[in-house]
Amino acid sequence: MLNHAREIVARVGFNPYRVAFDDQNLIDLASNNYLGLARRAEVREAAAHALREYGVSFCGTPVASGHSLLARETARRLAAFCGLEAALLFPSCYQANSGVFAMLSGPDDLIVIDRGAHASLIAGVRAAGAKIRPFAHNSAEHLETVLQRAAGYRKIFIVTESVFSTEGTIAPLPDILALAERFAAIPVIDDSHGIGVLGARGRGVLEHFHIERFRGIYTASLGKALAGMGGMIAGEAATMEELEYLCPSLIYSTALTPPVLGGIGGALDVIDREFAELGPRLWRYKDILATALGEKRQGGGAPINAVACGETEAAIRLTARLHQEGILSTPFIEPSVPKNACVVRLIAGAGLREEEVTRAAECLRTCI
Ligand SMILES: Cc1ncc(COP(=O)(O)O)c(C=O)c1O
Numbered sequence: 001m002l003n004h005a006r007e008i009v010a011r012v013g014f015n016p017y018r019v020a021f022d023d024q025n026l027i028d029l030a031s032n033n034y035l036g037l038a039r040r041a042e043v044r045e046a047a048a049h050a051l052r053e054y055g056v057s058f059c060g061t062p063v064a065s066g067h068s069l070l071a072r073e074t075a076r077r078l079a080a081f082c083g084l085e086a087a088l089l090f091p092s093c094y095q096a097n098s099g100v101f102a103m104l105s106g107p108d109d110l111i112v113i114d115r116g117a118h119a120s121l122i123a124g125v126r127a128a129g130a131k132i133r134p135f136a137h138n139s140a141e142h143l144e145t146v147l148q149r150a151a152g153y154r155k156i157f158i159v160t161e162s163v164f165s166t167e168g169t170i171a172p173l174p175d176i177l178a179l180a181e182r183f184a185a186i187p188v189i190d191d192s193h194g195i196g197v198l199g200a201r202g203r204g205v206l207e208h209f210h211i212e213r214f215r216g217i218y219t220a221s222l223g224k225a226l227a228g229m230g231g232m233i234a235g236e237a238a239t240m241e242e243l244e245y246l247c248p249s250l251i252y253s254t255a256l257t258p259p260v261l262g263g264i265g266g267a268l269d270v271i272d273r274e275f276a277e278l279g280p281r282l283w284r285y286k287d288i289l290a291t292a293l294g295e296k297r298q299g300g301g302a303p304i305n306a307v308a309c310g311e312t313e314a315a316i317r318l319t320a321r322l323h324q325e326g327i328l329s330t331p332f333i334e335p336s337v338p339k340n341a342c343v344v345r346l347i348a349g350a351g352l353r354e355e356e357v358t359r360a361a362e363c364l365r366t367c368i
Pocket residue numbers: 092093094095097118120161165190192193220221222223229230231
């Protein structure tokens with residue numbers, strides 16, 4: 001937390017980053033538990049089964065004792081789920097994003113990245129040593145201008161999130177992919193907030209936009225709708241084979257644990273079976289909150305509602321007020337968002353009861 005935020009937290013007398021969720025009976029509008037799978041009996045049982053079978057940890061990196069049939073099968077299922085050829089599993093999507101660019105690109109390359117991209121993508125892009133050019137947030141027009149000016153590079157990468165995590169806007173992916181094709185660039189899409197959420201079967205942004213032959217790099221967190229932890233990088237099998245023994249953040253870090261892998265398998269099963277019910281509920285809950293927020297709502301089409309707050313203090317105060325009302329929310333302050341563009345983010349996952357969402361909506365009407 002920046003110093004000025006510390007001062008505000010002290011003044012308001014509430015630290016939103018220190019609320020122990022398991023200590024209170026709060027309505028959870030803060031977690032990324034989009035489908036409510038983190039507490040589902042089937043997912044717990046799948047995690048517990050893997051724990052009983054294989055133990056608590058593989059106690060090794062994925063190229064040593066962490067290379068298990070369970071991990072291989074989970075990676076295969078995840079790739080197939082997204083409609084891609086192969087996937088690699090990382091301890092987190094932060095590690096996937098922050099490690100992958102240095103393996104893909106070098107000083108002769110150009111990386112064009114959405115200005116609002118996640119910190120992990122920015123860290124990865126900076127570590128690559130390539131030339132970096134930001135493009136205006138979600139603007140295919142500006143991206144085109146940047147690409148038109150790019151000449152003499154060995155490779156060009158276009159980097160974006162699919163769903164922007166602080167506000168829920170969805171990137172104009174068909175336009176971005178058309179530009180990638182036209183300028184022979186490689187798209188890199190972080191679908192952390194799209195996987196398990198977007199698309200008719202919850203398979204993410206590629207399904208949402210009916211993209212069938214994605215020829216780029218796809219990354220996603222497994223700690224959001226999929227209710228586990230870890231990250232994936234997926235794409236063409238040949239690229240994944242190359243990356244498998246290259247990425248330091250993969251080969252020098254302990255592999256995902258059996259219960260995590262088992263839980264992810266269980267989550268995929270539930271999504272396959274029940275997305276037709278869970279998906280629409282998630283969107284309905286989003287609409288209930290969006291209606292309550294009215295003009296105060298900022299952002300886009302994904303099931304994330306952001307309340308525009310302006311300054312840091314307003315965001316912290318709103319979070320504190322909601323907490324008093326029994327609602328857990330997330331303030332996004334600088335540097336996660338630009339200065340004076342703070343928001344409080346609300347995600348009403350499909351695991352909530354409708355009356356909880358309605359009560360949260362009533363509170364929002366009086367608190368904002
Ligand atoms: C868009 C995006 N990418 C990557 C990450 C990092 O994911 P993980 O928690 O798996 O490291 C996050 C999580 O906050 C995210 O929102």
